[in-house]
Amino acid sequence: MGFQYRVALAFILIQSLIMSTLSVPTLQLDTAQAVLELPSRHGPAGLPVANATRSFWIDTPGANPLAKEGSQGELTSDADVCIIGSGITGVSAAYHLAKHFEGREDGGTPVKVVILEARDFCSGATGRNGGHLTPSVFLDFVNRELAYGPDEARKTYALENYTASELINIIEAESLQRAVDFVASSHLSLLVTERELNFAKADFAAAQAAGLDLDHIEWVSGKDMSETYGTSFPASRYPGHNLWPLKLVAELYKIALKTAPSKFSLKLHTNTPVTSITSASSTSRRWSLSTPRGAIQCSYVIHATNGYSSHLLPHLQGPVGIVPTRGQVLALRSASPLSEVTTASWGGNEGFEYWFPRPVESGKEENPLIILGGGREASGPNFEYYVTDDSVVQKTVGKVLRDFLPGVFPGKYEKGREPEMEWTGIMGFTKIGDPFVGPVVKSSELDTREFEGQFIAAGYSGHGMTRAYACAEAVAGMVAAKLTGTKWETPEWLPRHYLTTERP
Ligand SMILES: Cc1cc2nc3c(=O)[nH]c(=O)nc-3n(C[C@H](O)[C@H](O)[C@H](O)COP(=O)(O)OP(=O)(O)OC[C@H]3O[C@@H](n4cnc5c(N)ncnc54)[C@H](O)[C@@H]3O)c2cc1C
Structure with a gap:
């Protein structure tokens, strides 16, 4: 038989x-x-909607003390790095950037990093997943x-x-x-x-x-x-x-805050959706991010918006993107x-x-x-x-x-x-089931100039808890290399086809 x-x-x-x-x-x-x-007739993704369903991870009383952090008062107007999205990718990117500057001897002003989140802290997939x-x-x-x-x-x-x-x-x-x-x-x-x-x-x-x-x-x-x-x-x-994914992300955020306070400053603005990214008018910063609370200018942008990526990067709509x-x-x-x-x-x-x-x-x-x-x-x-x-x-x-x-x-x-x-x-x-990691490029042209200084880690295809932290480490490493004028080396654990510049 x-x-x-x-x-x-x-x-x-x-x-x-x-x-x-x-x-x-x-x-x-x-x-x-x-x-x-x-092929799809759907356009780019919208912004995250209001009144999201209540998830166990987010809406259990006391579970999300950072929910409204930085949502009131003055918006930060200038930063070295703006991270868009406060899920496991965005917060891991902040964590890795903080670790990068830990123990560095060079003086100067601390690197300024800001996380911008459309809704409450960690209210996207990371606050709603299977755990x-x-x-x-x-x-x-x-x-x-x-x-x-x-x-x-x-x-x-x-x-x-x-x-x-x-x-x-x-x-x-x-x-x-x-x-x-x-x-x-x-x-x-x-x-x-x-x-x-x-x-x-x-x-x-x-x-x-x-x-x-x-x-x-x-x-x-x-x-x-x-x-x-x-x-x-x-x-x-x-x-x-x-x-409990949200609690892990909140702990990563707290570690990032205390890691290198004299070399690295971190600010979180929740309930602050980024509605567009345009060239900055100032000569010291490259990009200006518009939000309903005002604009913020920064040199580097990390897109950690996962399913919503194509809202700010419309070339990532449809099956070629996310x-x-x-x-x-x-x-x-x-x-x-x-x-x-x-x-x-x-x-x-x-x-x-x-x-x-x-x-x-x-x-x-x-x-x-x-x-x-x-x-x-x-x-x-x-x-x-x-x-x-x-x-x-x-x-x-x-x-x-x-x-x-x-x-x-x-x-x-x-x-x-x-x-x-x-x-x-x-x-x-994504159609290959693997995320986009690296500089933002238009895949047909592999041209990074249009998006100089913008990076992305997104598109985990429903399986991000065991990938986002490492993908964020790669992208944070690329940004840190730019900030410090050093060369980024591909980690041995990173599949090359995850890289935006080498995707099939
Ligand atoms: C129902 C469900 C079950 C899942 N189960 C599992 C599982 O068991 N195991 C596993 O490995 N993975 C699972 N996943 C996938 C996993 O949760 C995701 O891959 C991972 O959480 C992605 O993290 P992220 O930080 O990239 O994205 P998200 O957590 O979605 O974070 C993106 C953030 O960006 C914000 N944002 C979007 N656009 C803007 C903008 N323009 N301005 C400002 N902020 C913006 C969003 O509000 C959101 O908070 C599941 C996902 C879902 C939805």
Whole structure:
């Protein structure tokens, strides 16, 4: 009996015994990719909308003390560097710039850096996401190797490992585990169709042949999954982490503030959307950023606006650039205690769905809150591409998400239970699935002069928690090199095809 036939038989057998079912359609990734690549009649993204849905991370009382920071009073009018966006990219860029100037002996005035945020602090995707900090380990290796060769393919995983381990180092060095609700556990990647299982096995074999360290990967059969976790789908299992993303970003901001106060000054202006960027009239600064509160002039600009990038950079609209894409998340109380649910985090169905249980507060609650996102593949033919309105939720997505866990774990989750919170957020998708990192260029011309001094790190395609910090480090390094008249060296973990100047 051939391997494929045996796998198919095992699938049918296990499914019929336990009957895990899915409320969402399967095998939608290829269609979603084809739709993403279609020419678009949508123009550039708008600005972030007002009255965004309330997310658990942002709207839990006390969670966002920086929400309105710098929103009143006088706007800073001059800076060396303006960072647009206060999500994990913008704040990481400020953090890396601060670190760059730490311990420098050269005197002179401190480098002035300003973060401008359209809404409240960290109210974009970072304040609305699924909370996972789990690097991709081998999935998609075959495609990446085909597209870029084995070295580049390896680097895409190296960058994610680097990001996760650096963020964990910071959390440990600053003793932030409780402050950011950091959880280190297992991550299970559910393989819900035979095709997904076969692809995962092929990715694993190719990654192993290319020398990736995969010792920490385990394959768990449907039978073992059903005994241990109560779902019949097989899975790969590896270390995973989750945390409170907004709180991590707030801590990075605080570290940046105190890192090198005599060499580096940092100011945050929330509720200050940048509406346009034009050449500055002054000779000392290159750019003038308009906001409803007045203008600010600066020499360097870092675009950390992710799904909204094309608002200020219209050449990044459509599939050649960054496509805003709405995602949806529920915070749903589990019907069972954490001991039964386990602390593991999960993903599955080609990555469309992802979930994990929040840590429980001892004495206050027994059953954990599950943060569950996905359902975009059930939203209709457009997969929520070009949707920038996160002030509403999508009904069909909400319905399939409510039905998802009771179907995957029969008997373990209560059917019909209403979530405690439900929200949406805007991601930034690119057709190659990888971000734009580096100087702003018009891709057809690779000409940096029109945007001299402007940089971007954006377009993580729904997977930014393990990439944004490192991409921001690269861009901050480029800006710091300009400020200090030194040469920027490409870090060994940065895939070259992420660079705006080398994108395919
Ligand atoms: C529902 C959802 C679930 C996700 N789940 C995960 C996950 O589990 N794991 C993972 O790795 N990734 C996940 N992601 C993706 C991840 O959250 C993003 O890749 C990452 O947060 C991007 O960070 P960022 O700082 O680049 O963008 P954002 O956090 O979106 O920050 C951009 C900021 O720029 C501001 N802005 C935009 N335009 C302007 C302007 N003109 N002027 C001033 N400010 C402006 C916005 O208000 C926003 O605050 C998810 C995303 C969503 C939406």
